[in-house]
Amino acid sequence: MQFDKPATTNPIDQLKVVGKPVHRIDGELKTTGRAMYAYEWHDPGLRYAYGYPVGSAFAKGQITSIDSAAAKKAPGVLGVVTTLDVGDLQKGKLNTAKLFGGSEIQHYHQAVAVVVAETFEQARAAAALIRVDYVREKGAFDLKAAMTNAETPDPSTEPESSAGDFRAAFAAAPVAIDAEYTTPDQSHAMMEPHASIAAWNGDEVTVWTSSQMIDWWRSDLAITLGMDKEKVHLMSPFIGGGFGGKLFLRVDAVLAAFAAKAIGRPVKVALPRPMISNNTTHRPATVQRIRIGAERDGKITAIAHESWSGDLRGGGPETAVMQTRLLYAGENRMTAMKLATLDLPEGNAMRAPGEAPGLMALEIAVDEMAEKLGMDPIEFRIKNDTQVDPENPERPFSHRDLIGCLKLGAEQFGWDQRARPATRREGNWMIGMGVAAAFRNNLVMPSGARVRLDQDGVVTVETDMTDIGTGSYTIIAQTAAEMMGVGVDKVAVQLGDSRFPVSAGSGGQFGANSATSGVYAACVKLRDAVASKLGFNSADVVFENGEVRSGNRAVALAEAAGHGGLVGEDTIEWGDLTETHQQSTFGGHFVEVGVDIATGETRIRRMLAVCAAGRILNPITARSQVIGAMTMGAGGALSEELAVDTRHGFFVNHDLAGYEVPVHADIPRQQVIFMDETDPYSSPMKAKGVGELGLCGVSAAIANAIYNATGVRVRDYPITLDKLIGDLPDVA
C-alpha cells in the first residue's frame, strides 16, 4: 500500500479496540518467566555449549599474537576462536567499528576471542587464560582536545543549514545570549545484555538473538560471515530493552556463529555486563554552542546552534542541532555540526539520537534567554512558535500543538506557583520548577506484514517487527482486531522472525506507527480476500463481532476462511507527505526539584509530560513509554555519564555500579497527559511516535528547575552536586 495522500475515514477510526487501554498481551508470558529471551532459548533436542568473549585490553593498535594454548587445555573447553583465526572479515553495512576479525584493534573491549566450553563457568574461567600480545598506538580520546581538528561531516548527514543572515541579525539583536553546553557519553544500559545462540544446519545458520531490527541484522550478519542472506535465519521474539543499542548487528551474534561452526554444536554467547559499554555503541558526547538574539518583546530574530562530537573514522556526528532547524521561529538562523575523529568505542544511535542531547542544550538556552528578557519561559516559547518549517516556510507542519501542550501543562502543574530563582525553601530543600519543550520528528519506515485468517476465526499476524518492551505485540493485535472486527483475544501475533515480512523494526520512534500501518495494509488485503471469496462488494463490507456483513448477508469469519484459510500480505510504503509536510511530535515537560542547600544533591519531586503525538494507539503502553523516557531523562540530567579515561581511551565506569541510572527512589510522581489529536498526514493509523518524544527535553526541564531552585546555572551534564556546591549559600 502506498500512503501518499492524507488518510480519510477508515476502519481504525471506529476505535473499538485501537486507542483502548488494552493490557499487554505478552504481559503474562513475561511476568511468569515463560517469554524466552535470546539466551534462554532452549530446544531439548539441542546440546548447547557456552561461549565467553574476550575483549581487548587496549584501545588502539595491532595484535601481534594470541596464545590460546592454556585456554584450550582448560577443563571443559571445546574450542577457541580468535580474531586472528578468522582473519579480516567484511564489516556490516551499518557498523562503523568492525566487530571481529583481523589484527587491528579500533577500541577498548573490541572482541578478540571467544572461548567455548561445556558450561558457562568453564568458558569464563578459560577465557581468562587467553594471552594477547600487541603493539599499542596512540589514539585520540578527548573530545575537547580533538575539537580543534573536527571537520564538517559527510554531506549525507546534512551537517549545515541556514536561512537569512544570522551574523548580522545576531549582532544587531538588543538582547542576546551566547553559551556553551556539554553532554557526556551515555550508555544504553538496557536490562537484557546482548546475547545470541547460533545453530548451524549444513550451510544454514539459525540465530536467536536480541535485535531491534531483524532485517538489518540478518543482512549484516550475512555480510560479516560472507554468506548468502537467504541462509541466515534470525529470531528475536522478546527483547529486554534496546534503546538503540541493538539496532545494528553486534558481536555476540558473530561470535556465536563462528563458535558454533568451529565446534559443530549450538553455542550461546552473552556479553558480560562490564564489557557492554566499551564493546558496543554509546551516545556520543557533545559540545554545543548556542546563540540566540531577540527583540525586547521576545521575538527571536537570530538563532544558531553548533555541535561538536566525535566518532571512529567512518562514523557520523551526533545530530544535536536538528531540532533547532524546526522548533522555533526566527528569520535569521544557522546550524552546523562538526565531527572529530576519536578512538573511543563506536558512537551511534541511542534513544532520540540528536534531539535528546540537542534539547538538553537548546532548552536551557531558551530558559536563559527568557530570563534575560524578563519573560516567562512558556510565554517566550509560545511567542516564537511556528506553524511552518522556519528554514523553508512553504512547508507547513502537518499538525503542531506545542502551544497546547505548554498551556495545558502549565495549568495542570501549577506553573503559576513558580517563584523567582533561589527564593523557595522547605527546610534544607531549595525548591524550583522547570519547563522545557519536547520535540522529536515523526519518522516513517516501510513495513510489511502477513495476516492469516483460519477456520476458527483466529487472526494471526506475522511480521519481523520487534517488541523491545514497548508494546508492539499489543498494538499490532489491536490493529488487526479493529480491522477484522474481532476482539484482541481472537488475534495471535508473531514477531521477530526473519521468515516473516520485513517490517520497520524498532527505532527512531517509527516502530509503532509504521508497523501498525503495515498490519493495516495487510488487513486491507485480507478483508478484500474475504469479501471476494464471499462474492461481496468490498466497498460496503462491514467486519464486526467476528462476522463479515454486506447488506443483509452475514457470514462468520471462521466460515468465510474455511479449511484452507485466507491470507493477506502487504507492505506500507510512504509517498512524499513527509517532504511536503513537516511531521513532528511535541510536548511540554514540567519538573519540580529540591536541591539540598548543604550538599547540593538534587532530588526530583514531581514530573509532568504533556504530549501531542497524533492518535495514541494504547494509552497504557504509550504512557509506559513516556514515563520510561522521563526516567531516562532524569538519569541524563543528574547522574549518567560514561567517564572517559582520556589517557588510555576507555569508559572507566563500565558496569551498573559505576554508571548510575536512576533507581526507584529517584523517581517520584510522574504524570503523563496525551493531547486528544490525530494526524492524517502521518499514516492510516493517524498516529505518530511517542517513545522518544518522552525523553526529549526532560533533562533540560530538570536543569532549569535546578536553576530556579538555586540560582546556579549549570551547562554541563550531568548536573552532579560538585557542579553546584561551590555556588550554593554558605551553611557552615
Next chain:
Amino acid sequence: MRAFTYERAPTVDAAAKAAAGNPEAKFIAGGTNLLDLMKLEIEKPSHLIDVNGLGLDTIEKTPEGGVRIGALVRNTDLAADETVRRDYALLSRALVAGASGQLRNKATTAGNLLQRTRCPYFYDPNQPCNKRQPGSGCSAIGGVTRQLGVVGVSDACIATHPSDMAVAMRALDAVVETVKPDGAERAIPIADFHRLPGDTPHIETALEQGEFITGVVLPAPVGGKQIYRKVRDRASYAFALVSIAAVIQPDGQGRVAVGGLAHKPWRVEAAESELPKGARAMASALLADSRPTEQNKFKISLTERTLGAVLSEAKG
C-alpha cells in the same frame, strides 16, 4: 572465575585452621562481595570455607553494658534490632543507607567490614592496580578519580573503603573480635582494624592469614544525637561520595567519622575538640593533610557543608 574447592566449616576453630593451612583459602559469608570479585578474577581463592553454619548470628548484651554482634548477623537484622535501634541508632541508620534490601539480607557484619574498594580501576583486570596486583602501578592516579580518596592517600593507591556500617562503628568505638588459626583470640579496636594504603595497598586490615572474625563489640551506649548522613548522586543504591557519622552531645561535644574520603573510615579524635566551634573548624582539622585530585577536591567542601547540616540538625 577459577575453579575452587569448598567446605562448610563445622566450628570456628576448624574454620580458622582450614584457612591457616591454605594461603589461597577464603571464608565466604554472604558472598555478596567475594563472589562478584571471583567472577572477575580479582579474588582467586582456590578453596572456600563457608562459615554460614557457625551460628554467630546473635546480638547479645555484654557485661560492660554494650553489645556483641555476631560476625554472621545479617545487615538487615542488625539494622532492625531493637537494642541497636534504641542505643546505637547511628549504626542502624548507616546500615539502611547501604546497598539494597536484597543485599543487606545476605550481607554479614564481618563481610561488610571486609568488603573491598569500589575503585573502578580495581574492578577492571586489564588495568594496572597496586591493590589487585602489588607493584603493577596505580591506574587511578591521573585518571578518573571523582569517587576516590582525598585524605590518607599514598602514591601507591588513593582508593576508599566503601562501607557505611564501618563508618558508624568507627564513631561508636567498636572492637573487632577475632580468632587466629592457633586459637589465640584478639580484640582489635576499629581504629586499628583498617589500614591506610601506604605502599602496600593490598594489605587492607590488621587481620593475619586465616584470622577469623567472630564478632564486633560496641561499648556501652554513648547517647547524644546520632546522625548518619550519606551524600550520593542518586537517592539509593549508590556508594557514598561523602558520609558523616556523628554523635553529638547536648553540650556540642561529640564524635565524627567520615566515609568516602579515605582507605578507612576517617576519624581524627584530636580534631573533635574543634567540634563545638562548628563545621568549618572541625572539617579543616579533620582534613588537615588532604591531598585531593582535581576531580575530587569537591569532597573537601562537601564534607564541611554536610557536617554543617548535620550539626544544625543535631541542634534542632
